[in-house]
Amino acid sequence: xxxxxxxxxxxxxxxxxxxxxxxxxxxxxxxxxxxxxxxxxxxxxxxxxxxxxxxxxxxxxxxxxxxxxxxxxxxxxxxxxxxxxxxxxxxxxxxxxxxxxxxxxxxxxxxxxxxxxxxxxxxxxxxxxxxxxxxxxxxxxxxxxxxxxxxxxxxxxxxxxxxxxxxxxxxxxxxxxxxxxxxxxxxxxxxxxxxxxxxxxxxxxxxxxxxxxxxxxxxxxxxxxxxxxxxxxxxxxxxxxxxxxxxxxxxxxxxxxxxxxxxxxxxxxxxxxxxxxxxxxxxxxxxxxxxxxxxxxxxxxxxxxxxxxxxxxxxxxxxxxxxxxxxxxxxxxxxxxxxxxxxxxxxxxxxxxxxxxxxxxxxxxxxxxxxxxxxxxxxxxxxxxxxxxxxxxxxxxxxxxxxxxxxxxxxxxxxxxxxxxxxxxxxxxxxxxxxxxxxxxxxxxxxxxxxxxxxxxxxxxxxxxxxxxxxxxxxxxxxxxxxxxxxxxxxxxxxxxxxxxxxxxxx
Numbered sequence: 001x002x003x004x005x006x007x008x009x010x011x012x013x014x015x016x017x018x019x020x021x022x023x024x025x026x027x028x029x030x031x032x033x034x035x036x037x038x039x040x041x042x043x044x045x046x047x048x049x050x051x052x053x054x055x056x057x058x059x060x061x062x063x064x065x066x067x068x069x070x071x072x073x074x075x076x077x078x079x080x081x082x083x084x085x086x087x088x089x090x091x092x093x094x095x096x097x098x099x100x101x102x103x104x105x106x107x108x109x110x111x112x113x114x115x116x117x118x119x120x121x122x123x124x125x126x127x128x129x130x131x132x133x134x135x136x137x138x139x140x141x142x143x144x145x146x147x148x149x150x151x152x153x154x155x156x157x158x159x160x161x162x163x164x165x166x167x168x169x170x171x172x173x174x175x176x177x178x179x180x181x182x183x184x185x186x187x188x189x190x191x192x193x194x195x196x197x198x199x200x201x202x203x204x205x206x207x208x209x210x211x212x213x214x215x216x217x218x219x220x221x222x223x224x225x226x227x228x229x230x231x232x233x234x235x236x237x238x239x240x241x242x243x244x245x246x247x248x249x250x251x252x253x254x255x256x257x258x259x260x261x262x263x264x265x266x267x268x269x270x271x272x273x274x275x276x277x278x279x280x281x282x283x284x285x286x287x288x289x290x291x292x293x294x295x296x297x298x299x300x301x302x303x304x305x306x307x308x309x310x311x312x313x314x315x316x317x318x319x320x321x322x323x324x325x326x327x328x329x330x331x332x333x334x335x336x337x338x339x340x341x342x343x344x345x346x347x348x349x350x351x352x353x354x355x356x357x358x359x360x361x362x363x364x365x366x367x368x369x370x371x372x373x374x375x376x377x378x379x380x381x382x383x384x385x386x387x388x389x390x391x392x393x394x395x396x397x398x399x400x401x402x403x404x405x406x407x408x409x410x411x412x413x414x415x416x417x418x419x420x421x422x423x424x425x426x427x428x429x430x431x432x433x434x435x436x437x438x439x440x441x442x443x444x445x446x447x448x449x450x451x452x453x454x455x456x457x458x459x460x461x462x463x464x465x466x467x468x469x470x471x472x473x474x475x476x477x478x479x480x481x482x483x484x485x486x487x488x489x490x491x492x493x494x495x496x497x498x499x500x501x502x503x504x505x506x507x
Contacts, residue, residue, distance in 0.1 A: 003500040005145065006031055006036065006037070007052045007053055007055065010027060010053060010248040012024060012053065012055065012173070018415060019062075020055050021060075021062035021063045021066060022062070022063075022066065023095070024049075024053055024059065024063040024242050025062075025063040025064075025066040025067050028043075028063065028067060028072075028073075029070065029072055032067075032072050032073075032083055034332065037083050037206045038083065039083050039084065039085045039086070040082060040083060040085060041062075041082065041083045042080050042081070043073065043080070043081040043082065043083065044081075044083075045080065045081070046060045046061050046064060047060075049063070049064075054138045059294075064081060070093060071084055071086070072084055078317070081110045087459040091499070095408075095410055096253055098219055102488070107189040126443045127443040127445075128270070128444055128445075128464050128469060128473050128476065128477035128480070129442055129445045129465075129468070129469075130444070130445065130446045130463075130466070130468075130469070130477060131422045131445045131447050131465065132205065132468065133271065133332075133421065133465050133467075133468075134281075134336055134420075134465070134467065134468045135331075135332060135333070135334070135335055135336070135388065135467055135468065136388075136391070136392075136395075136469070136470070137469055138470065139386055139387065139388050139391060140334070140335040141201045141334060141335075141375070141380065142263075143368055144375065144380055144384075145371055145375070146376060148371060148373075148374045148378065149490060151374075152370075152374050155370050155374070160366060160370060161367075163362065163363060164233060164363045164364075164366055164369065165363065166193075166354045166357050166362060166363045167192070167193045167194065167350065167354050167360045168192065168193055168194025168342070168363070168364065168369060169194065169366070169369040169370065169373060170189065171373055171377075172194060172369050172370075172372060172373040172376075173192040173194065174189050175188040175373050175376045175377055176194075176342050176344075176376075177189050177191065177192055179376060179381075179465050180316075180326075180344060183303075183314065183317060184314075184317040185314060185316045185326065185344065186317075187344045188462055190347045190350065190496050191344050191345060191346070191347060191350065192342055192344055192350070193342065193343050193345075193350050193353055193354060193357070194330075194340065194341075194342050194363075194364050194369055195327075195340070195341040195342055195343060195357075195364060196329075196339045196340070196341070196361055196364045197329060197331060197336075197339045197340070197341045198299065198301060198327045198328060198341035198342075198343075198374050199229075199341075200357070200360070201300075201327045201341060201342075201343045201353075202225065202226055202229045202230075202297075202327070203229055203360075204325055204343075204353045204356045204357055204360075205262070205297060205325065205353070206229050206230060206232075206233045206235070207233075207356045208349070208352050208353055208356050209261055209262065210230065210233040210234075210235045210261060210262070211233070211234065212233065212234025212235070213234060213235075213236065214233075214234075214235045214236070214260070214261045215235065215236050215237075215238055215254075215258040215259070215260035215261065216230045216235045216236070216237055216238070216260055216261060216262045216263075216264060217237075217238045217239075217240060217251065217254050217255075217260050217262070217263040217264065218230070218237050218238070218240070218263075218264045218265075218454065219239070219240050219241070219242035219264075219265060219266070219270065220239035220240065220241060220242060220261070220453055220454060220455070220457070221242055221273065221449065221452030221453050221457075221458060222242060222264070222266070222270070222271070222272075222298065222452060222453075222454075223266060223272075224450075224451055224452060226264050226299065227312070227454050229450075230262075230264070231397070232455070235261075235455040237456055238254045238260060239453075239455065240254075242270055242273050243273065244277065245278070245281060246277055246281040247282075248284055248285065248288060251263075251285065251288060252288055253365040255288065255289075255292040255294060256292075259292075259294075260294060261294075261295065261297045262294070262295050262296070262297055263285075263289060263294060263295070263297070264296075264297045264299065265277070265296065265297070265298060265299070265315070266298075266299045266300070266301075266302075267282060267298060267300075267314070267315055268300055268302060268303040268311045268312075268314065268418070269302035269303070269305065269306070269311070269416060269417070269419030269420075270419075271301075271302070271420070271421060271485075272421050272423050272447070272449070272452050272463040273416075273421075273423040274416025274417075274418070274419050274421055274422070274423055276311050276417060276418075277312070278312065279312035279313065282312060282313070282315055282318055283367045286315060286318055286319060286321070286324075287322070289321070289323055290320065290321035290323065291323075294323065295323050295324075295325060296315060296319075296323060296324045296325065297324075297325045297327065298315040298316055298324050298325065298326050298327065299313060299327045299328075300314060300316075300326065300327065300328045301327075301328060301329050302332060302418055302419040302420065303328070303418075304333055304385055305332065305385075305388070305389060305390065305418045305419055305420070306389065306417055306418035307334065307389055307393035307396060307417060307418050308417050308418075309417065311417070311418065314326065316344060318379065319485045322346055324345075325343065325344075325345040325349065326343065326344040326345065327341065327342075327343055328341060328342060328344075329341035329342075330372055332380070332420070333384070333385060333388065334372075334375070334384070338371070338372065339364070339365060339367075339368060340364060340365070340368045340369065340372050349415070392420075392466070392467050393468075394471060395466045395467060395469070395471060395474060396415070396416070398421070398471045398474050399422060399464065399465070399466040399474050399478060400413070400415055400422065402474065402475050402478035402479070402482075403422070403424070403478055406478060406479060406482035407478075407481075407482045408487060409427055410426065410427050410428040410485055410486075410489060411424050411425070411426060411428075411485070412424070412425050412427060413429070420465050420466065420467045421463050421464065421465055421466070422463070422464045422466060423449075423461065423463055424461065424462050424463070424464060425429075425460060425461055426461070426462065427460075428485060428488065428489040429477065429489065430489065431448075431459040431460060432446075432448035432449050432450070432458075432459065432460060432461060432487050433448045433459070433498060434448070434488065435448075435462070435481075435484065435485060435488060436448050436462075438484045438487070438488055439480065439481055439484045442480045442484055443480070444477050444480050444481050444484070444485075446462050446463060446464050446465075446481075447462065447463045448461075448462055449461025449462050449463065450496075454474070478497060
């Protein structure tokens, strides 16, 4: 068994008051008690353990001694160190399937499970989550969907609950093409594939186009799911700063020196910064991409959620060389449980992506596709968009006003013209992870900025989602956050230290 995989992503905290040997012993004890390390499993020699975990050999020796005292491991002179036979607290452990030993290696990092944790975050009066980027459940068009089912009961027949084409329900593909035409995007049904959420589109593109060692240009910071998807294919990320004007000189340097396979952008109300790339920068970038024949993946989940003026035309609508892959979703404008998104691209790519998709889910949900199709064809989308734009603008303004009034100069942000998020900068003498560690105790959660970067950055940045809570909870949540921030700032200014040993990336 390859023991080294258990130490991927392990980070011991030197400044912590808990000695390193106890941190390491505690980590190994957890693996033993969870039966990731089974009775009789051979552990690395002390020198190898020290190398795997980045500690001294003395620390490794002391960790093993501590585990021996707990009867969790035993040492055989001349043979090595083993998990003790009586270490498991589970009955019939000799019959258990050693699942963890059967898995292939999975890339581990402190944020490797953050998407799963984000969507699991719950919100109550005591627990106010500004973490997950979700619409407000109060505005889900559930009554409209119920009426659609009644009005179109003829659709609820057997033929519509067999298999759909992998590319999607044919009438929905026509409807999406017509919707895109209203946004100045020229597309035919053969350019469209329906997805089980736009995240699936990123996965399919990566599967079809990327190999280990390929380069991908992304903004930094950028969407967590894109960073992780590309990195999990073994791709190497080249980062453009996601602030101010688009750095076209740096982009051209990347294109010449590295010949990347893809450029990934959220040009409109970017996640997490809320930035909108100006139209002149969009056109200049398309000219550059066309000259170097590089593909651009345009992710556009928020383009229709603008709160003042309409954003510039999409990259896809300006695309004259056919190299833009357009991704979007109905999760942000309707509700995420539909799991319905779509991709618009060259039919050659659509055909290849369909071949990849058939091995994942064969095709997306029939019922979701039928509901979205009728929601669009019956003309409900414009009215729904007007309603949520008005409501989300109020929520954005409520959060912005509360931060300015209660946090003073210690948190700053640029008010976004659309989307779901305030991208905030801490000017207090602490990091966003320290702040999260303390606000979690008061029932407030957010996403610390560092998880949006492919490199080490963002320690004093944080993302707050303003769409998923009502205005009263937004106000209360910022009040608690401001109170915690003031307390922490006072502690830091006094010279006292704050421990971050137990901070998780997200609550």
